[in-house]
Amino acid sequence: MKNIKTLVAATMIGLSLLSFTVKNDKHEEPKSKTASSKGYEVGDVASDFKLKNIDGKMVSLSNFKTAKGFIVVFTCNHCPYAKKYEERIIALDKKYKDSGYPVIAINPNDPNVQPEDGFQQMITRAKDKGFTFPYLVDEGQKVYPQYGATKTPHVFILQKDGKKNIVKYIGAIDNNYDDPNDVSERYVEDAMEALLNGKPVANPKTVAIGCTIKVKK
Numbered sequence: 001m002k003n004i005k006t007l008v009a010a011t012m013i014g015l016s017l018l019s020f021t022v023k024n025d026k027h028e029e030p031k032s033k034t035a036s037s038k039g040y041e042v043g044d045v046a047s048d049f050k051l052k053n054i055d056g057k058m059v060s061l062s063n064f065k066t067a068k069g070f071i072v073v074f075t076c077n078h079c080p081y082a083k084k085y086e087e088r089i090i091a092l093d094k095k096y097k098d099s100g101y102p103v104i105a106i107n108p109n110d111p112n113v114q115p116e117d118g119f120q121q122m123i124t125r126a127k128d129k130g131f132t133f134p135y136l137v138d139e140g141q142k143v144y145p146q147y148g149a150t151k152t153p154h155v156f157i158l159q160k161d162g163k164k165n166i167v168k169y170i171g172a173i174d175n176n177y178d179d180p181n182d183v184s185e186r187y188v189e190d191a192m193e194a195l196l197n198g199k200p201v202a203n204p205k206t207v208a209i210g211c212t213i214k215v216k217k
Contacts, residue, residue: 039148042204046072046158046165049143051106051136054123059134061104061158061165068100069159069168069195071188074149076107077125078116079211082152084177086129089153092173093133096192101157103133108144108152113214144213151210157191157201168195171206 040046050060061070073089075082093103111118119137126135138144147156148170157169169191174183191201 039146040156040167040170042167042170042201044167046156046167047146048165049146051138051143052119053134053136054119054126054131059104059136064102066100067102067160069157070165071096071101071103071192072147072156072158073103073105073153073173074108074144074147074151074156074213075105075153076109076114076117076211077121078109078114079152081177081210085153085173088173088180090130090132092188092192095189096196097132099192099196101192101195105131105133105135106138106143107135108138108141108149109214110141110216112216117214141213141215149208150213151208152213153210154208155188157188157195159195169201169204170208172208177209 046061048061050058053059061067064070071092075085075089089103089105097103107117107122109117111121115121122135122137125131147154149156153173155169155171155173156167158165159168160166169188171187173186173188174180175185175187176183185203187203187206190203194201
């Protein structure tokens, strides 16, 4: 009888330890997911990527040998906010590309959730609007979480430091998506002018205004 009681007690202790381990594992896993989905902060080093452009070619930041940095814009076809900003994004590319900061546009949306953001629709949109910059598709939606993009459009200005790309600005293009004639604060342009003049960005982070990124459930 004593041996049976000892065996039962040992079994109960073992089950308790196993239960604690399982609960602890379940508790710890979301932490890593939360950390990885946070994205970049100003001052972080941005990882390079390799994404398909609308011409079918793969594009990486490392392809731009003479660039001093990049204006990375997460945008898309269907979003009303993104559409309002298309002309301004083209203007940013034309204004700063020759200074070494080209626009790199990335569509982060899952086309199964929003068919208007499919690859063929991207090709058509870029042609119709006369995009002067790469328009890349984030297949598998792996890049936008690294950056921490949450809206379309969402801007990340990077500046080269040797082989590193340092995040210098995160947020909105300006303070009036609806009417470019009523813009009073040009966040991206102000950040770019500061960088080109060797000055710190006075307002390095703003709140991006736009549509939520469409993720496959």
